[in-house]
Amino acid sequence: MRIELKREGGPAYFPGLARPRSVDLERLPAEQAEALREGVRAARFFEQPPVVGATPRGAADTRRFTLTVEEEGRRHSVQLVEPVEEPRLHALLELVKQAAKALYRAHGGPGGSRGG
């Protein structure tokens, strides 16, 4: 399974944070990879609509995250608009953010020590 995370919005445009981050579960510790697989299942990710949530009228500086999951030949993207109120989707998003940050630190990030 591979999960891509794309972040948009927030207080400023940061080119480094706007780049999609890809999480290959093969590269994660077994426990973390299993937590992500379970998170995808629990959130019924492949049954979710393309967009979950809506930016309130007049809102500014809010963020949205697009998760794309590839597994066994199928691929699905869901854009999550903050605040993500559905608890299982929220939990999945947090897991992916943590994994992306850890992978970025270990392998992809310039300097290898920090990551957004």
Added chain:
Amino acid sequence: MIHRPRHRHSIHCILPPYLARSIAQNGSDAQREKALRTLATDGTFRALRLAGSRTPPSSAVTRPRAMMVESARQRIIYDMGNSEAFPGTPVRFEGQPATDDIAATEAYDGLGATYDFFWEVFGRNSIDGDGMPLMAFVHYGKGYDNAFWDGKRMVFGDGDDDLFNRFTICMDVIGHELSHGVTEDEGPLWYFRQAGALNESLSDVFGSLVRQKVLGQTADKADWLIGKGLFTGNVEGEALRSMKSPGTAFDDDVLGKDPQPGHMRDYVRTWEDNGGVHINSGIPNRAFYLVASRLGGHAWERAGRIWYEALRDPRIKPDTNFLEFARITVMSATRLYGAGEEEDAVREGWEQVGIRVSRTGIRVPGLVGTVTQPSAEIGRAPSA
């Protein structure tokens, strides 16, 4: 063409004329001076708003405005306890003493400074001009690295301690978020492409002016940074944006390089960031800086007033672009101060970012005949 159903603030967001006249007759010397100045400048704006209104003025008057009450700050700070489930717990109401929670204290003080700014400088009673309570929600989420305006309340995260400190740390960021509410109430400006960049820029302008006023800074002493102190020591950068030198606020291996342009020739066409609202806002930001710097003194007194009246102009549409906004600021300068230093400064400020406002005949909505007003065009003026 965009048709707005009605303009909610055609005639009653500023001091009602009968009250101003009463103060001019019966008030103290200082009150009389302010009231007379208000009467002198408001007549033109009031007529323009009536002319631009889509509805008869009588239908717009639905409630009395509390413009001559004492400063009526109504602040409520909520502690989200690192949850994202509103409403959290109220921890401080207006007038209550500070707690030992620094984020709650900063939010309370920042809301107060922003309220005072709009009240003292523009005579505006809160976001809606009618004393709307100001609500801030602190400690939102876990390691949440953002602050946002959700259309009715301000929300602040604690930051992730890796890249970002707590978002209440910068008074101009608090002013920025609250100003989004003012723009939504007066405009609105769509949060997309140039209108969205104007929306962002107006929040930076008023956010910066809030901080400058608290610090008592003149335009030449201000740093014109937005979000100074927000980054942790891990980040190579001093702020989120620089109004003075867009594109120079940060250059970091994780965040990347500040992408803001300061001139139309560098305008960024993109679908990212709602069409570049936080990117191309550098252009009108720098125009404001240039105007304020040329006029000198306290930036909120003339440049800020001109921008505020432009925002309230009935010709502001949801899709107003840079050129249209530039033209409206020039007209605001002329109406407020006559043809002279202020109008020249505004015209030149825009020209230095590549937007030329020239005098040609255009029609003013609702008025018979054609009047001479500035129009705007993309210019190729050299960058300052």
